[in-house]
Amino acid sequence: MFLKNILALIQQYSTVIIHRHVRPDPDAIGSQVGLKELVKHSFPDKEVYAVGEEEASLSFLAKMDIISDEQYEGALVVVCDTANRERISDQRFTxxxxxxxxxxxxxxxxxxxxxxxxxxxxxxxxxxxELYTSSENNRFTLTDDVARLLYAGIVGDTGRFLYPSTTEKTFKAAAELITHHFDRSVIYDNLYSMQHNLVKLKGYIYQQFYIDDTGMAYVKLTKELLRQYGIDPNETSQLVSTLGDVKGIVAWVVFVEEEKSIRVRLRSKGPSINELATKYNGGGHPMASGATVITWEEADQVIADLQMIVEAYEA
Structure with a gap:
């Protein structure tokens, strides 16, 4: 029912504007711009836009459109990959x-x-x-570029098909997408190849992370440390899963200090951590979430809360 209603609305509107969350990841961009290109090539007479702030590390996937407030008048708005309104990039979606x-x-x-x-x-x-495959009479046209974008989004959110969220359905979708012509190596190189300074920071994380008896771990990346390594806070997204390779860690948090706030990146191998993220102005999945705090004192409270979650899980 959802799919039929969505397809009907897309066909009904002459202008479609697609949003996603702030601080986009590959799935945010892949789903947003993948849908844009899917609609654009299937219905050439429609005006279709993808909006939000640019993310330099993902510019190889797509660029955002710049539109006026007036273009929202009478338009259909689609928001991809965003759980709550506060995290929608470009609040003009309303x-x-x-x-x-x-x-x-x-x-x-x-x-x-x-x-x-x-x-x-x-x-x-x-x-x-799935929206594409559900369209009756092949109303959607899946181009090579759409396949590239959707494949990149799936790869990014499954950690190259390693996360438990990867299902038979996921593999079937990926298998169909790679029948199209695009260079998978370009996607992997851009998402996972690291500059030497980032590799050195990864080494710092392995040397300096803290782990307690419960299996709760954390590492703090301060502004001064990032400047020392010549790394922009956004680049640290490639390092969030680093501690997942360490035996004995049940859940962990990586703190990344920015100019006016501290980004909180939470990951887990068992206990649910998305409610903790919600408590600190964030959200996400039970095993992978993000949040934001302002001070290191708040960061220490996140650590204490995560420790209690892991202790309760182990019990």
């Missing part, structure tokens, strides 16, 4: 006529006229592929 939410995170904020939320999906990019 200016449209109707809103569709397409997401695979827990539905903590029930916004939109239509909400298609599938927490069993590996990624929102996988959901966009």
């Amino acid at each position: 200016l449209g006529d109707k809103i569709i939410k397409i997401d695979h995170h827990p539905n903590v904020d029930e916004y939109g006229d239509i909400q298609w939320v599938d927490t069993k999906a590996s990624s929102t990019s996988e959901m966009i592929y």
Whole structure:
């Protein structure tokens, strides 16, 4: 029912504007721009835009469109991969006529006229592929570029198909997508190849992380440390999973100090940590979430809360 209603609305509107979350990851960009290109090539007469702040590390995937407030008048707005309204990049999404939410995170904020939320999906990019396959009479055209974007989104959110969210359905979607012509090595090189200074910071993390008896671990990356290594805070996204390779760690948090706040990146191998992220102005999946604090004192409270979560899980 959700898919039929979404398809009907897309066909109904002459302008479609697609949003995603702030601080985008490959799935945010892949699902957002993948949907844009899917609609654009299937319905050439429609005006279709993807909006939000640029992310330099993902510019190889796509560039964002710049549009005026007036272009939202009478438009259909689709928000991809974003659990709550506060995290939507470009808050003009409310200016449209109707809103569709397409997401695979827990539905903590029930916004939109239509909400298609599938927490069993590996990624929102996988959901966009499902939207394509569900279209009757092949109304959608899956181009090579759409396949590239959706594949990149799936790869990013499954950790190269390693995370438990990867299912048979995920592999089937990926298998179909790679029948199209695009260079997978370009995707992997851009997502996972590291500059030498980032590799050195990875070594610092292995040397300096703290782990307690419960299996809770953390590492703090201060502004001064990042300057010392010549690394932008956004680049540290490649290092969040580093501690996942360490035996004995049950859940961990990486703190990344920015100019006016501290980014909190939470990961887990068992206990749910998304409610903890919500407590600190964030959200996400039960095993992978993000949040934001302002001071290191708040960061220490996050550590204490995570420790209690891990202790309760072990008990």
